[in-house]
Amino acid sequence: MLKAAEVKRKDVLSQNIFAVTKGLESAITTEHYSRYDGLLQRLDPRVKLATFAVLTAAVSFTESLAVLAVMLILVPLPGILSGIRPGFLLKRILLFIPVFTAVIAIPALFITKGDPLLSVGGHTIVTVQGAKTAAFLVLRVTDSLSLGALLVLTTPWTKLLATFRWFRIPSLFVSILSMTYRYIFVLLHTVNNMFLARKSRTPGTLTAKENRKWLGHTLAATMVKSLHISEQVYSAMLSRGYRDDRLTITRFKLHHRDLLWLLFASTVLTLSVWTG
Amino acid sequence: MVNLYRKGVLAVFIVKHSSKEYGTMHIPDGYISPATAGIMYGAAAPFWFIAAKKVRKSLSGRTIPVVALFASFSFVLMMFNIPMPGGTTGHAVGGTLLAIAAGPWAAVIGISVVLAIQALFFGDGGVMAFGANSFNMAIILPLVGYYVYRTVSGSSSPQSARRLFAAAAGSWIAIVTAALLTGIELGIQPLLFHSADGTPLYCPYGPGIAIPSMAVGHMFIAGPAEAIVTGLVLAYLFKTGFVPAADQEQSGGTGRLHLLWAGLGLVALLTPIGLLASGTAWGEWGVTELQELGLGFVPDGINRLAGWWPAPLPDYGFPRMGAVVGYILSTIAGVGAVAAMLWALGKTLLAKGRRSEA
Numbered sequence: 001m002l003k004a005a006e007v008k009r010k011d012v013l014s015q016n017i018f019a020v021t022k023g024l025e026s027a028i029t030t031e032h033y034s035r036y037d038g039l040l041q042r043l044d045p046r047v048k049l050a051t052f053a054v055l056t057a058a059v060s061f062t063e064s065l066a067v068l069a070v071m072l073i074l075v076p077l078p079g080i081l082s083g084i085r086p087g088f089l090l091k092r093i094l095l096f097i098p099v100f101t102a103v104i105a106i107p108a109l110f111i112t113k114g115d116p117l118l119s120v121g122g123h124t125i126v127t128v129q130g131a132k133t134a135a136f137l138v139l140r141v142t143d144s145l146s147l148g149a150l151l152v153l154t155t156p157w158t159k160l161l162a163t164f165r166w167f168r169i170p171s172l173f174v175s176i177l178s179m180t181y182r183y184i185f186v187l188l189h190t191v192n193n194m195f196l197a198r199k200s201r202t203p204g205t206l207t208a209k210e211n212r213k214w215l216g217h218t219l220a221a222t223m224v225k226s227l228h229i230s231e232q233v234y235s236a237m238l239s240r241g242y243r244d245d246r247l248t249i250t251r252f253k254l255h256h257r258d259l260l261w262l263l264f265a266s267t268v269l270t271l272s273v274w275t276g
Numbered sequence: 277m278v279n280l281y282r283k284g285v286l287a288v289f290i291v292k293h294s295s296k297e298y299g300t301m302h303i304p305d306g307y308i309s310p311a312t313a314g315i316m317y318g319a320a321a322p323f324w325f326i327a328a329k330k331v332r333k334s335l336s337g338r339t340i341p342v343v344a345l346f347a348s349f350s351f352v353l354m355m356f357n358i359p360m361p362g363g364t365t366g367h368a369v370g371g372t373l374l375a376i377a378a379g380p381w382a383a384v385i386g387i388s389v390v391l392a393i394q395a396l397f398f399g400d401g402g403v404m405a406f407g408a409n410s411f412n413m414a415i416i417l418p419l420v421g422y423y424v425y426r427t428v429s430g431s432s433s434p435q436s437a438r439r440l441f442a443a444a445a446g447s448w449i450a451i452v453t454a455a456l457l458t459g460i461e462l463g464i465q466p467l468l469f470h471s472a473d474g475t476p477l478y479c480p481y482g483p484g485i486a487i488p489s490m491a492v493g494h495m496f497i498a499g500p501a502e503a504i505v506t507g508l509v510l511a512y513l514f515k516t517g518f519v520p521a522a523d524q525e526q527s528g529g530t531g532r533l534h535l536l537w538a539g540l541g542l543v544a545l546l547t548p549i550g551l552l553a554s555g556t557a558w559g560e561w562g563v564t565e566l567q568e569l570g571l572g573f574v575p576d577g578i579n580r581l582a583g584w585w586p587a588p589l590p591d592y593g594f595p596r597m598g599a600v601v602g603y604i605l606s607t608i609a610g611v612g613a614v615a616a617m618l619w620a621l622g623k624t625l626l627a628k629g630r631r632s633e634a
Binding site: 012015016019020023026027030053056057059060061063093096097101105107108112113114115128129130132133134136137139140141143144145148149151152160170172173175176177179180181182183184186187188191208209211212213215216217219220221222223224226227229230231233234237238242 | 304305306307309310313324328332337338339340341342343344345346347348349351352353355356357358359360361365377385386388389390392393395396397398399400402403404466471473474475476477478479480481504505507508509510511512513516518
């Protein structure tokens with residue numbers, strides 16, 4: 001398969017091939033890690049989902065920077081113990097959103113009113129409150145992202161969906177969620193082939209106007225295709241005896257390790273509530 | 277000096293939101309407080325419920341494959357780099373396009389599902405903030421876009437240039453409205469949620485910075501991108517003879533009524549801004565406020581009547597609850613009570629009218 005890094009990103013066509021290919025690669029890597037036999041992968045998905053949700057809430061609620069800082073170091077550890085390469089985990093968690101957040105947080109250092117932290121010639125440049133609010137924002141964003149990334153990296157998608165059903169999320173949403181995820185890849189492959197086909201027939205580069213027009217047509221064609229596919233899928237579902245009711249074959253079972261994990265997560269939670 | 281910094285913040289925000297790599301207005305976790313996140317889940321829930329009912333009714337057994345495929349399409353659309361006039365590229369949400377092509381309620385569910393996948397798999401938008409993101413992008417955006425399209429289209433012939441203009445205008449207005457809402461949600465954070473020493477705990481920028489940054493970025497980059505995509509795709513679909521769901525429905529007199537409802541809803545949503553104002557509402561003075569205003573005395577009649585009516589929700593608040601939560605719940609309760617009264621009145625009057633006709 002074409003690798004995202006191999007695509008030069010000069011023109012719009014290549015930019016789009018790059019974006020689509022990167023999306024596909026990211027999903028494939030996620031699937032790869034979720035099937036690895038590691039610490040978090042072995043946990044019962046219900047326990048994992050519940051504890052991760054509660055910890056995400058704790059990150060959101062806490063008013064203590066210390067708690068957020070400890071979580072920053074503590075959260076990736078089980079991920080590394082679950083066979084996820086530290087480099088990959090750091091790249092996945094830290095790139096883009098925390099970096100953007102850090103950039104966004106910089107002006108807060110200077111414009112937040114409060115006690116002086118850094119003064120030059122009698123003028124307050126950075127306030128204590130400014131530094132704290134910037135730290136709050138960056139740490140909270142990074143901690144929440146780490147928790148989300150770890151959950152998805154260590155839980156196969158089908159098990160996650162079955163867990164959603166177990167937590168009584170309506171079957172209509174869960175079914176649409178599962179089918180959407182499946183067909184995203186079909187459509188991504190389709191548009192990527194359309195882009196590549198177009199690129200192979202385009203000497204030089206197109207103007208922005210030509211690109212827009214062509215992109216509009218590609219999107220419209222994809223939309224019509226997706227409608228056709230939905231008709232075909234529906235016929236296929238009916239032919240297999242579909243009754244508008246989702247059945248899952250995943251059976252859950254609790255083990256000792258799940259209880260140990262629950263104990264660990266509760267301790268972290270209690271400590272974070274107690275201190276912050 | 278402070279003004280210069282403010283401009284700097286504005287610039288950073290705009291650059292971020294028009295960035296090629298990052299989504300348009302997905303709020304990550306950490307930018308809004310859990311209270312705001314909870315309220316936004318609460319605000320989104322009734323729309324999800326109605327959408328599920330409406331979609332099941334209109335698509336029956338086909339619901340799951342049709343909505344899922346449209347959702348997958350919208351995910352793909354959001355990944356595209358749209359070349360803009362002027363050399364930059366922007367991203368579109370496709371909410372209005374989906375609402376016109378597949379119907380507003382299918383769009384509500386479809387885009388919510390896409391946002392869930394983006395939050396879970398790509399960290400684009402938070403899990404706690406999923407309610408807020410859905411409310412802005414999957415509910416308000418397609419509904420506003422759809423009703424603007426219906427209103428501007430009026431009785432023009434199907435597949436006419438006016439309908440294309442209506443779609444583009446709807447897309448632009450919808451995305452700017454959603455961006456404004458996002459700006460408000462972010463902007464109220466430092467005013468309402470800070471520690472004892474005044475440190476903002478979540479988004480550090482107030483409404484004076486957050487709202488214009490979100491609005492400006494979306495008016496000039498994401499908004500036009502959305503309008504271009506909707507216009508181009510619909511133009512192509514019109515040529516192929518595709519009739520969008522928005523044009524299949526009977527366009528009776530209800531279009532404008534729906535618009536009124538949407539407007540009322542939006543106004544109700546904007547009420548928390550009232551919290552930012554200081555002072556009291558003109559003419560709504562109580563006994564103490566009259567004295568504070570420097571009147572010097574309290575008219576005897578007012579004094580006698582004060583306390584005569586024990587309000588169920590004094591000062592629009594619920595006891596033992598945050599001021600904002602109470603205020604918003606009061607708004608919902610108030611709007612709900614007025615709407616219920618009007619509905620009952622309308623029913624009675626209609627029934628009377630029918631009886632007199634018979």
